[in-house]
Amino acid sequence: MIIAWEERMDHSKEIAAAKEHFGKILTEQLERIDRLKSEGDFVDYARKEHIVIGVVGGDGIGPFITREAQKVLEYLLADDIKSGRIEIKAIDGLTIENRAACMQAIPDDVLVELKKCDVILKGPTTTPREGDQWPNIESANVAMRKALDLFANVRPVSIPDQGIDWTFYRENTEGGYAVGSQGVHIDDDLAIDFVVATQQGSERIIRAAFDYAQKSGKKKVTVVTKANVIKTTDGKFLDTAKAVAKDYPDVEWDDWYIDIMTAKLVDEKRRQQFKVVVLPNLYGDIITDEAAELQGGVGTAGSANIGKHYAMFEAIHGSAPRMVDEGRAQYADPSSIIKAAGMLLDHIGYHEASQKLTKAIEVCSEYEKKLVLTGRPDGATGDAYAQYVMDTLSRDDLNEIYAFYAK
Numbered sequence: 001m002i003i004a005w006e007e008r009m010d011h012s013k014e015i016a017a018a019k020e021h022f023g024k025i026l027t028e029q030l031e032r033i034d035r036l037k038s039e040g041d042f043v044d045y046a047r048k049e050h051i052v053i054g055v056v057g058g059d060g061i062g063p064f065i066t067r068e069a070q071k072v073l074e075y076l077l078a079d080d081i082k083s084g085r086i087e088i089k090a091i092d093g094l095t096i097e098n099r100a101a102c103m104q105a106i107p108d109d110v111l112v113e114l115k116k117c118d119v120i121l122k123g124p125t126t127t128p129r130e131g132d133q134w135p136n137i138e139s140a141n142v143a144m145r146k147a148l149d150l151f152a153n154v155r156p157v158s159i160p161d162q163g164i165d166w167t168f169y170r171e172n173t174e175g176g177y178a179v180g181s182q183g184v185h186i187d188d189d190l191a192i193d194f195v196v197a198t199q200q201g202s203e204r205i206i207r208a209a210f211d212y213a214q215k216s217g218k219k220k221v222t223v224v225t226k227a228n229v230i231k232t233t234d235g236k237f238l239d240t241a242k243a244v245a246k247d248y249p250d251v252e253w254d255d256w257y258i259d260i261m262t263a264k265l266v267d268e269k270r271r272q273q274f275k276v277v278v279l280p281n282l283y284g285d286i287i288t289d290e291a292a293e294l295q296g297g298v299g300t301a302g303s304a305n306i307g308k309h310y311a312m313f314e315a316i317h318g319s320a321p322r323m324v325d326e327g328r329a330q331y332a333d334p335s336s337i338i339k340a341a342g343m344l345l346d347h348i349g350y351h352e353a354s355q356k357l358t359k360a361i362e363v364c365s366e367y368e369k370k371l372v373l374t375g376r377p378d379g380a381t382g383d384a385y386a387q388y389v390m391d392t393l394s395r396d397d398l399n400e401i402y403a404f405y406a407k
């Protein structure tokens with residue numbers, strides 16, 4: 001059959017459907033902005049009598065490494081767990097099997113439980129993608145960050161002997177991720193995704209980065225975008241940064257495009273000058289993997305997802321299902337999630353315990369290295385590593401040992 005040219009070109013039905021879909025996205029985002037406008041301030045944990053830490057094992061090696069981090073938390077918080085100020089609670093059901101069965105990124109009953117916690121320690125969760133064995137539901141990470149409004153993804157990377165001390169502030173709820181699973185296949189030929197930047201969303205992450213730069217004494221913020229090409233959303237991010245910077249006259253700032261920034265992170269002459277880096281979601285995702293790799297691998301970095309009412313702490317790596325399939329899960333490196341547990345302690349006001357943990361991890365993983373993790377039976381188990389960290393924490397001379405190595 002010969003189709004008339006006019007008929008072949010008629011996409012009015014698809015266009016109408018796409019417009020309707022776009023309209024729904026706009027309504028959702030405008031409603032979201034209303035909520036952002038009325039959000040309160042950050043919770044002050046120091047004033048709370050009771051703090052609930054939810055522990056989510058996740059998928060693959062998640063339950064194995066999370067168990068080790070939980071032991072370290074229980075060790076450091078023993079007194080306050082006994083007194084009842086701290087409660088550690090296991091949250092089940094955030095597994096790919098259950099998520100696929102419910103066809104939800106976070107099953108409703110799990111979300112109810114998560115919302116009863118103040119802070120969450122979370123193992124990696126499998127992110128389905130088109131064509132694999134799971135239904136292509138949204139990533140549990142992305143969904144949790146949105147559901148609990150965890151807008152600041154804070155990822156520190158430090159390589160002391162190279163003078164590197166970076167803290168990345170990745171925007172965590174907008175950009176290409178906000179409606180990343182709501183793009184449209186207009187027809188077989190045309191696929192469209194959406195990128196979201198709001199004034200409120202850009203401002204709060206940029207302010208968080210400048211606040212941190214000021215309070216930590218680092219006093220230098222680098223804003224990363226691709227505003228020369230992605231003019232509207234990245235342009236808004238950069239313009240917002242220009243305006244916010246005026247409120248921090250004693251914090252120096254500069255801006256870089258993501259492509260050259262990616263190169264400069266491996267420029268040994270330049271990279272020490274970066275301190276606090278703030279950037280939209282996707283660039284932050286990519287560059288924090290690069291930075292973690294420079295530090296010793298993605299398994300070595302912790303990650304905090306901070307909102308005004310909740311916060312979630314996780315490893316930056318994935319669930320490594322292959323390690324489980326090959327029977328090696330007990331050899332998985334728990335240091336990333338133990339670092340995340342350290343960030344959790346700091347966030348809820350246990351600064352001293354957190355600093356002690358940072359020192360102990362550095363002594364164990366960087367200096368003394370009495371145990372080495374290889375991910376295989378020729379290396380230590382995660383359980384032995386956690387024990388090594390706790391033994392190191394219990395040493396009276398931890399400060400001296402640390403000072404000896406870190407000089």
Ligand code: IPM
Pocket residue numbers: 127139141142285316
């Ligand atoms: C991360 C991860 C996630 C992300 C994935 C699992 C959705 O890569 O935390 O960086 O892209 O944010």
Ligand code: MG
Pocket residue numbers: 285286289
């Ligand atoms: Mg990532």
